[in-house]
Amino acid sequence: xxxxxxxxxxxxxxxxxxxxxxxxxxxxxxxxxxxxxxxxxxxxxxxxxxxxxxxxxxxxxxxxxxxxxxxxxxxxxxxxxxxxxxxxxxxxxxxxxxxxxxxxxxxxxxxxxxxxxxxxxxxxxx
Numbered sequence: 001x002x003x004x005x006x007x008x009x010x011x012x013x014x015x016x017x018x019x020x021x022x023x024x025x026x027x028x029x030x031x032x033x034x035x036x037x038x039x040x041x042x043x044x045x046x047x048x049x050x051x052x053x054x055x056x057x058x059x060x061x062x063x064x065x066x067x068x069x070x071x072x073x074x075x076x077x078x079x080x081x082x083x084x085x086x087x088x089x090x091x092x093x094x095x096x097x098x099x100x101x102x103x104x105x106x107x108x109x110x111x112x113x114x115x116x117x118x119x120x121x122x123x124x125x126x
Contacts, residue, residue, distance in 0.1 A: 002026040002115040004096045009120030012086055016124070020081040022096030022117055030074040033104035035113060036081045038092035038122075045095065045110050049081060053102030064090075086124045093119040 008020040020036065035050035049060040049070035060068050064083075072079040079096065097113035107113065 002028065002032070002098055004098060004115055004117035006094065006096045006117040006120040009094060009122045011123045011125065014087055014124055014126050016086050017082070017084045018086065018122060020083065020094055020096075020120060020122075022079045022081075024077045024079075024098060024115075026077075028100075029077040029098075031102055032098045032100065032115075033102055033107055034070075034072060034079040034099075035097045035104065035107065036070060036079075037095045037097055037110060038090075039095070039119075040092040043092075047108050047110075048094070050104040050107060051079065052104040057104055059104070083122070086122075088124045088126045090122060091124050092122060094122050095119045 003025040006022045033052050036048045037045050038048050039045040051058045051070045055072050067085045069082040096117040098115040099113045
């Protein structure tokens with residue numbers, strides 16, 4: 001069983017940057033596609049970014065393109081979400097997710113993922 005632990009959330013002002021980290025237990029991390037989702041109060045959990053197992057494929061949602069970057073270090077069993085130019089509308093709980101498949105191209109919904117972290121709060125004040 002893979003366990004995911006997120007860190008790096010916090011309270012920042014608009015325009016600031018944060019880097020979220022998600023460290024996975026287990027030996028299969030380098031075979032798992034990974035993603036970051038976020039969920040604001042009263043809203044659905046939406047995908048923010050995803051990355052293939054090798055890191056060769058990445059995609060960020062249109063709402064964060066040009067501001068957020070997803071990356072991974074398989075030697076450290078860690079996936080990152082670099083968030084720049086944060087806006088109040090980025091406020092949400094951010095979740096790290098992983099799937100048994102190495103492919104991220106078609107994995108756009110929560111049901112595509114098998115493993116979840118506990119979430120980390122990101123709050124952006126105006």
